[in-house]
Amino acid sequence: MTEEKYSLTHLKELEAEAIHIIREVAAEFENPVMLYSIGKDSSVMVRLAEKAFFPGKVPFPLMHIDSKWKFREMIEFRDFYTKEKNWDLIVHYNKEGYESGIGPFTHGSKVHTDIMKTQALLQALDKYKFDAAFGGARRDEEKSRAKERIFSFRDKFHQWDPKNQRPELWNSFNTKIKKGESIRVFPISNWTELDVWQYIRLENIPIVPLYFAKKRSTVKLDGNLIMVDDDRMPREMAAHAEMRMVRFRTLGCYPLTGAIESEADTIEKIVEEMLLVTSSERTTRVIDFDEEGSMEQKKREGYF
Amino acid sequence: MKTKKDEKLSTSRNLDILSFLDQDEKKDLLRLLTAGSVDDGKSTLIGRLLFDSKRLYEDQLAALERDSKRVGHAGEEIDYALLLDGLKAEREQGITIDVAYRYFSTNKRKFIIADTPGHEQYTRNMVTGASTANLAILLVDAEKGITTQTKRHTFIVSLLGIKHVILAVNKMDLVDYDEEGFNRICKEYKEFIIRLNIPDLHFIPLSALKGDNVVDRTENLAWYNGPTMLNLLETIQVSSDNNFIDLRYPVQYVLRPDNKFRGFSAQVASGIIRKNDEIMVLPSRRRSRIKNIVTYDEEIEYAFPPQSVTVTLEDEIDISRGDMLVHPNNLPRIERQFEAMLVWMDEIPLDSGKQFLLKHTSNYTKARLDKIRYKLDVNTLHKQDADILHLNEIGRIVITTARPIYFDPYSKNKTTGSLILIDPITNNTCAVGMIIDRVSQDDMPSRITDTDRQTIYADTSLIPVKLREQKYRQKGATIWITGLHGSGKKELAYTLEKELFNSEYKTVLLDGSSIRSGLSRELDFTASDRAEHLRRVAEVSRMLNDQGLLTICNFISPTDRIRRQIAEIIGKERFYLIYVDATLEYCKKHTSRELYKKAEAGELKHIPGIDLRYEIPAQPDLIADPHKLEENVQEIINLLRDKGIVWK
Numbered sequence: 026m027t028e029e030k031y032s033l034t035h036l037k038e039l040e041a042e043a044i045h046i047i048r049e050v051a052a053e054f055e056n057p058v059m060l061y062s063i064g065k066d067s068s069v070m071v072r073l074a075e076k077a078f079f080p081g082k083v084p085f086p087l088m089h090i091d092s093k094w095k096f097r098e099m100i101e102f103r104d105f106y107t108k109e110k111n112w113d114l115i116v117h118y119n120k121e122g123y124e125s126g127i128g129p130f131t132h133g134s135k136v137h138t139d140i141m142k143t144q145a146l147l148q149a150l151d152k153y154k155f156d157a158a159f160g161g162a163r164r165d166e167e168k169s170r171a172k173e174r175i176f177s178f179r180d181k182f183h184q185w186d187p188k189n190q191r192p193e194l195w196n197s198f199n200t201k202i203k204k205g206e207s208i209r210v211f212p213i214s215n216w217t218e219l220d221v222w223q224y225i226r227l228e229n230i231p232i233v234p235l236y237f238a239k240k241r242s243t244v245k246l247d248g249n250l251i252m253v254d255d256d257r258m259p260r261e262m263a264a265h266a267e268m269r270m271v272r273f274r275t276l277g278c279y280p281l282t283g284a285i286e287s288e289a290d291t292i293e294k295i296v297e298e299m300l301l302v303t304s305s306e307r308t309t310r311v312i313d314f315d316e317e318g319s320m321e322q323k324k325r326e327g328y329f
Numbered sequence: 330m331k332t333k334k335d336e337k338l339s340t341s342r343n344l345d346i347l348s349f350l351d352q353d354e355k356k357d358l359l360r361l362l363t364a365g366s367v368d369d370g371k372s373t374l375i376g377r378l379l380f381d382s383k384r385l386y387e388d389q390l391a392a393l394e395r396d397s398k399r400v401g402h403a404g405e406e407i408d409y410a411l412l413l414d415g416l417k418a419e420r421e422q423g424i425t426i427d428v429a430y431r432y433f434s435t436n437k438r439k440f441i442i443a444d445t446p447g448h449e450q451y452t453r454n455m456v457t458g459a460s461t462a463n464l465a466i467l468l469v470d471a472e473k474g475i476t477t478q479t480k481r482h483t484f485i486v487s488l489l490g491i492k493h494v495i496l497a498v499n500k501m502d503l504v505d506y507d508e509e510g511f512n513r514i515c516k517e518y519k520e521f522i523i524r525l526n527i528p529d530l531h532f533i534p535l536s537a538l539k540g541d542n543v544v545d546r547t548e549n550l551a552w553y554n555g556p557t558m559l560n561l562l563e564t565i566q567v568s569s570d571n572n573f574i575d576l577r578y579p580v581q582y583v584l585r586p587d588n589k590f591r592g593f594s595a596q597v598a599s600g601i602i603r604k605n606d607e608i609m610v611l612p613s614r615r616r617s618r619i620k621n622i623v624t625y626d627e628e629i630e631y632a633f634p635p636q637s638v639t640v641t642l643e644d645e646i647d648i649s650r651g652d653m654l655v656h657p658n659n660l661p662r663i664e665r666q667f668e669a670m671l672v673w674m675d676e677i678p679l680d681s682g683k684q685f686l687l688k689h690t691s692n693y694t695k696a697r698l699d700k701i702r703y704k705l706d707v708n709t710l711h712k713q714d715a716d717i718l719h720l721n722e723i724g725r726i727v728i729t730t731a732r733p734i735y736f737d738p739y740s741k742n743k744t745t746g747s748l749i750l751i752d753p754i755t756n757n758t759c760a761v762g763m764i765i766d767r768v769s770q771d772d773m774p775s776r777i778t779d780t781d782r783q784t785i786y787a788d789t790s791l792i793p794v795k796l797r798e799q800k801y802r803q804k805g806a807t808i809w810i811t812g813l814h815g816s817g818k819k820e821l822a823y824t825l826e827k828e829l830f831n832s833e834y835k836t837v838l839l840d841g842s843s844i845r846s847g848l849s850r851e852l853d854f855t856a857s858d859r860a861e862h863l864r865r866v867a868e869v870s871r872m873l874n875d876q877g878l879l880t881i882c883n884f885i886s887p888t889d890r891i892r893r894q895i896a897e898i899i900g901k902e903r904f905y906l907i908y909v910d911a912t913l914e915y916c917k918k919h920t921s922r923e924l925y926k927k928a929e930a931g932e933l934k935h936i937p938g939i940d941l942r943y944e945i946p947a948q949p950d951l952i953a954d955p956h957k958l959e960e961n962v963q964e965i966i967n968l969l970r971d972k973g974i975v976w977k
Contacts, residue, residue: 031601031633032568035358035439044637045596048582052650052691076625077594077637081586164430171429190427191758192453192674194460196596196635197688197749201756215441217432223353297346 036224043070043212044077045196046175050157050210051077051084053200057157057210058115060146061087063099064276065232066161069221070213072230074159075110086113088149088158092141093123094278096254102233117149129280130259137278147183150207157200157208165217175214181205218299226292236295238272238287249283274299356434359567360441362458362491364482365468370499374468374537375431375444378559381544382433428458437563452485452707452721456672456761459489460747463567466495466558471504471534475517481707483518487525488670488723488763490743492570495531495561501550502536508552524710526740529565533558571634575737576600576608577661577745578654579690584639592623592639593648598690598744599737602640602654603631609657610648611735616657617644634744651692653735653745661735661745666857668702668765669739671718671726675752675759679718685759686751687730690744695731702727718760725765738766790876797877801835803975805874807899808965809882810953811892811946812909813938815920817955821909822883825962829879832966834975837873839866840883854935863891867898874903879974887937889944903974907965908949913938915955 033041050057059074061067074083089103107114119127122140129137150158164170174190176198191199202208213221225232242253244265251258253266258280271284272295289295365371431442443458445451459465465486469479479496486494496518504510511534522530534553535542541549544559556564577598584592602608606619622629623639632638640654648654655661673679679698687696702725704715718724739746750760798804808825810818819840826838845852848865852858863886870880886892896904916938917925928936937943951968953961969975 029601029631031571031573032357033636034354035356036354038358038635041596041635041637045581045635048594048637049691052582078582078584078586079625079639080590080623081584081592165432171431172427192457192761193758194457194749194761195743195747196461197690197747199688199749199751199756199758201686201751203756215430215432217434217439219353219434220439223350226350227354293346293350296350 036220036227039213039216039220040073040076040224042196042215043073046198046210046212047074047077047159049198049200050159050208054157054208056153056155057085057159058088058153058155059083059085059159060161061089061103061114062161062276063089063095063103063233064161065225065236066163066213066216066221068230068232069216069224070159070161071106071110071112072228073212083112086115088115088117088153088155090142090146090149091116091118092137092145092278093118094128094137094141094257094280096233096235096252096276096279096282098235099233099276102231106231115149115153117145117152119145119148128257129278130257130262134281138281141278150183155207156202157210159210159212161213162211163216163218163221164214173211173214175211176200177209177211178202179207179209183207185209219296222292222296222299226296233276235273235276238270238290238294240268241271241284242266243269243271243284250285251282252279252284254279352436353434356437356439357568358439358441359464359562359565360443360462361562362443362445362455362462362465362486363468364445364455364458364465364486365478365499369468369470370537371444371468374466374497374499374535374543374558375442377537377540377543378440378442378562379431379433381540382435382559428454435559435563440562452481452672452723453674455482455485456489456674459486459491460761462489462491463570464493464495464562464565465491466497469496469498469514469518471498471500471507471510471514474510474514475521477708479518480521480710483522483525483527484707484710487527488672490739490763492527493529493531493565493567494527495533495558497558498532498534499537501534501541502539506534506541506549506552508534511553531555531561533561572599572742573601573633574599575659575661575742576602576606576654576656577690577735577737577742578602578608578640579692579745580648580650580652580654581691583649590641591645592641593654594637594639595654595691596637597632597634599634599742600656600659601631601633602638607657608642608654609660610646611653611655611660611663612733613646613648613652615644615646617642617646619643651690653690655735661737661742663733663735664853664855664857665731665733666699666727666729666861667734667736668725668727669748669762670705670765671698671724671750671760671762673718673720673722673724673760675755675757676720677752677755677757677759678720679760681716684753686753687728687734687748688751689734689736689748692732692734694734696750697729698726699729700727701725726762728762736764739763740766794877801877802977803834803877803879804903804973805877805879806903806905806969806972806974807870807874807880807882808905808907808969809870809884809886809892809895810907810909811884811886811949812911812953813885813913813916813943814924814936815916815918816909816911817919817953817958818883818885818909820958821907821953821955821961822881824958825965826881828962828966829881829975832975834879835877836879836881838881838883839870841885844869856935856941859887859935860891863895864898867895871899874899879969885937885943887941887943889947892946905951905965905968905972905974906946906949907951907953907961908946909953909955910945911955919955 119141127137127140162170164173174193178190179185243250244262250271253263269286270288272287272289273282273284287298289298363371363375429444431444433440443462445455445458467479467482498511498514515532533542534550535558537543541547542557544557546557577600578595579598580593580595582594584594604619604622607616608619609616620641620643622632681698685696687694701715703712704722704724705712707723715724737745746764748762749758752759810822812818822838826836829836844866849862852862866882870882873880927933928939935941951964
């Protein structure tokens with residue numbers, strides 16, 4: 026008989042923790058939902074949910090807040106993956122905003138993000154009356170998240186009040202809320218960017234191809250490389266497009282997400298590049314630079 | 330087009346990164362706590378660990394061609410101030426100083442740092458950070474030595490059951506790297522820590538600012554032979570801190586995808602759960618065997634903490650969330666009353682009149698805080714009497730729950746020994762608790778006998794007390810007979826009852842077997858259950874006395890304190906304590922021999938006089954001699970006459 030081992034690798038430990046969190050929500054809340062951004066962190070979170078309820082089906086739906094400006098490849102990936110895995114998928118967009126033609130090129134990133142992302146999310150949460158919403162945020166992503174709880178309390182206006190968060194000890198979570206209030210739950214809080222990539226690699230988790238380097242038509246805008254994803258980019262901008270070998274470190278609305286020049290076309294190369302690059306992951310997201318402490322602000326307003 | 334040289338280069342790159350990733354995959358995780366104030370150089374130390382470890386990381390990839398445009402901080406001055414500034418900004422914004430989680434890794438391990446501020450008002454935060462940590466780094470300023478703050482931090486670390494502590498004596502550069510000073514600090518700390526339970530203790534002299542002994546050894550501290558901070562963090566063994574003995578599997582979720590599959594999901598709290606193991610389900614106590622242990626990846630033979638798995642059973646048993654699977658020969662304690670060290674976390678102080686919601690593993694139940702045994706001064710460790718706990722205060726509390734919970738002492742099991750308390754009005758987590766490793770004291774919480782809380786109910790009858798007394802020729806009173814098993818209490822009680830009955834007095838006889846077969850049916854013989862059982866008897870006796878009846882109560886009631894409380898419930902003026910003074914030898918002869926034999930062999934537990942203390946009453950109203958039954962009865966009746974309880 027082989028000797029039994031009673032220790033876990035860090036990833037297996039993080040996995041066990043995340044599964045515990047996900048099951049706790051499914052058991053304690055009436056109407057949870059998993060917010061699905063189609064990004065790599067979401068992909069990991071979705072896999073963890075599949076693991077938590079295997080061999081059963083995950084007892085809550087996925088919800089994608091579509092700003093209508095996501096990369097086309099993201100939408101294709103979303104539809105393919107959720108169909109293949111038989112997920113219940115809710116897609117919500119701000120109809121009013123969409124019909125009045127809100128977009129980053131015409132209204133700027135601030136207005137667009139507020140109306141098509143934050144407002145859209147709040148609309149959806151109210152519409153479906155979700156009492157818990159999973160998000161794929163990690164504490165090491167950004168400074169203001171280092172103190173975020175795993176179970177983050179939101180009032181009935183979905184607002185986050187840093188002074189009114191509950192103590193969180195051991196792996197015991199207070200799930201009690203009043204009608205209309207909700208909890209945002211971050212099962213991969215303790216994962217680092219490297220952990221996420223490593224897990225994707227070891228578990229063969231499919232991700233949107235935009236993460237891998239490829240020749241793509243991009244334009245340089247205020248120091249960011251913006252991909253020409255459709256013909257909504259103003260013609261005078263698109264005119265400067267060039268084919269560059271690029272990839273994306275994060276995914277969002279295509280006009281707001283800068284690419285980086287890269288040769289990394291495998292996960293291994295991505296990790297290698299990541300280890301050598303000192304700038305943090307979010308620097309390629311345009312929204313963070315709009316104003317001082319913008320992530321903090323967005324969180325208070327109800328965006329993650 | 331790629332040249333041949335490029336291709337070769339890229340292959341070698343891939344190999345290196347692959348071996349890096351393979352090695353990274355195998356790392357384990359260490360969760361640690363850092364405590365100390367900014368003044369102790371905590372941020373500088375964390376900054377060094379974070380940045381220097383990253384530097385080492387990149388050195389490991391030295392085979393890779395470096396892109397000088399992108400890399401570049403090797404050799405540069407590291408800006409530790411960034412971390413300090415983060416804290417400052419928060420203060421300005423008025424955000425609660427809170428636990429910040431930071432992440433780093435080395436070639437050997439991954440680390441999660443729970444970084445907690447040090448001041449007194451942040452006990453709450455430190456307790457939070459400590460709850461998930463395996464190890465604590467406590468910072469001491471070499472110039473200042475052990476301070477009150479160091480002691481407070483150490484106490485919290487031991488309270489939360491952290492087994493590994495590193496006392497980092499920082500700023501050694503400011504004391505000229507003085508070895509003697511360092512040794513003095515170590516000695517003082519060792520003396521202090523004797524009172525606390527910390528099995529694994531390390532001392533490191535360092536200068537976070539100068540980089541001595543954080544990651545690298547330096548000439549400055551040549552006299553020090555131990556490991557550097559990072560060495561120690563990388564090598565300290567923590568996986569054996571888990572409890573692999575007592576199986577506790579608190580069912581978190583019931584999986585029923587179809588009619589065929591019924592799985593019970595949980596994170597193993599402790600012990601090993603194996604295929605084919607016989608298990609018992611709590612609270613139903615039904616038994617079955619583990620059929621399969623299912624995970625997404627594969628079916629496994631056994632699971633251990635902290636794995637999250639799903640098990641199926643051989644038999645169809647009704648199991649729901651909140652139940653616990655255990656091995657039948659290794660049960661947790663199953664009780665409604667226990668004691669815990671509580672840390673008060675809410676701005677609203679403890680209000681003992683309030684009912685709380687208690688969360689314990691996957692269970693919620695209502696709970697009452699019956700008594701504060703004492704409050705602890707976290708600076709001096711002195712115990713103080715208290716009626717209230719405020720934010721950041723710590724006290725030992727008697728808790729009674731609406732339903733029994735299945736628990737172990739926190740010192741043996743962090744998962745089944747911990748609890749959180751939720752305020753039912755605000756839904757806030759108002760306190761957290763660590764259950765204490767001891768049977769609760771064998772007295773009742775004071776609020777049970779607290780007269781302020783008793784409802785006034787005297788006017789519930791149309792018959793005036795006087796009239797009743799005249800008709801019965803007696804006053805309501807309790808004759809309470811105490812003594813060991815087999816001392817002859819029963820014979821005395823029965824004979825007394827018969828005598829009183831013959832004289833046409835109105836009596837009721839209460840004894841253990843009749844009360845336990847009904848009113849106290851669910852209670853056990855543990856000290857806390859015994860206390861509850863006796864409380865009920867006392868309440869019944871009081872009601873009967875109020876109706877003018879004489880009650881003869883025949884109960885061991887082992888301690889002075891509990892007898893005093895019984896007297897308080899009934900009313901001291903009508904409570905008569907009779908002690909049957911029999912030796913243990915006499916008792917052994919006059920009861921089924923088995924009882925004491927088994928108790929002495931340890932097969933029976935909670936037997937007064939053997940493994941449970943029996944206190945001889947200091948001032949009984951009468952001492953009965955078991956050899957003189959008739960005389961005893963007459964003496965009791967005389968006593969009742971003298972006191973005006975019964976008249977002719």
